[in-house]
Amino acid sequence: AQTVTQSQPEMSVQEAETVTLSCTYDTSESDYYLFWYKQPPSRQMILVIRQEAYKQQNATENRFSVNFQKAAKSFSLKISDSQLGDAAMYFCAYMTGSARQLTFGSGTQLTVLP
Amino acid sequence: GAVVSQHPSWVICKSGTSVKIECRSLDFQATTMFWYRQFPKQSLMLMATSNEGSKATYEQGVEKDKFLINHASLTLSTLTVTSAHPEDSSFYICSLTGSSGNTIYFGEGSWLTVV
Numbered sequence: 001a002q003t004v005t006q007s008q009p010e011m012s013v014q015e016a017e018t019v020t021l022s023c024t025y026d027t028s029e030s031d032y033y034l035f036w037y038k039q040p041p042s043r044q045m046i047l048v049i050r051q052e053a054y055k056q057q058n059a060t061e062n063r064f065s066v067n068f069q070k071a072a073k074s075f076s077l078k079i080s081d082s083q084l085g086d087a088a089m090y091f092c093a094y095m096t097g098s099a100r101q102l103t104f105g106s107g108t109q110l111t112v113l114p
Numbered sequence: 115g116a117v118v119s120q121h122p123s124w125v126i127c128k129s130g131t132s133v134k135i136e137c138r139s140l141d142f143q144a145t146t147m148f149w150y151r152q153f154p155k156q157s158l159m160l161m162a163t164s165n166e167g168s169k170a171t172y173e174q175g176v177e178k179d180k181f182l183i184n185h186a187s188l189t190l191s192t193l194t195v196t197s198a199h200p201e202d203s204s205f206y207i208c209s210l211t212g213s214s215g216n217t218i219y220f221g222e223g224s225w226l227t228v229v
Contacts (some may be wrong), residue, residue: 045220100211101148104157
């Protein structure tokens, strides 16, 4: 079974600073996708960034980037120039290429300090 | 992009009654829909996967007779919590994907409180 582990229940960052959220996963599959989702207090799931396992290049979306280490099964999220609106629960998620269902980590609550 | 509408956003029901939650795709043909449950301060746990026109596949530990899932069309899936109990109180979220499976869309979620 696939598992996703987020070892940081809570993180905080000063506004305009950079923060990195950790995620590791375990799988025997070769075809899979990794995601970071943001869940603000509204509970709406918002896709932050997505990475295909077959791509060696790390995905980037504006201030958000990932460090994908396939051999180490690590998928960390870096948020640069943190903004107050970035405060939310962040979930790392895994999906196989065939099953199309998401397995979520336990989440990291990010606080942005003004 | 696709818009997913989940209804109701909030529902309170009495213990022992049944409640239905709808998940609609407004402009997307959803071949596969997923239902998740999220307890306070916890992660999303997959309850079941449903493909249009087929019976849902339930995750281990989820009672299929209690959580009835219907995916009768490419735009609608429903979750019915039967004989609800206070421990069923939770946040329920649907998500859907199309035939390519490359993009997943989430509903806004539904808060269920059983009193």
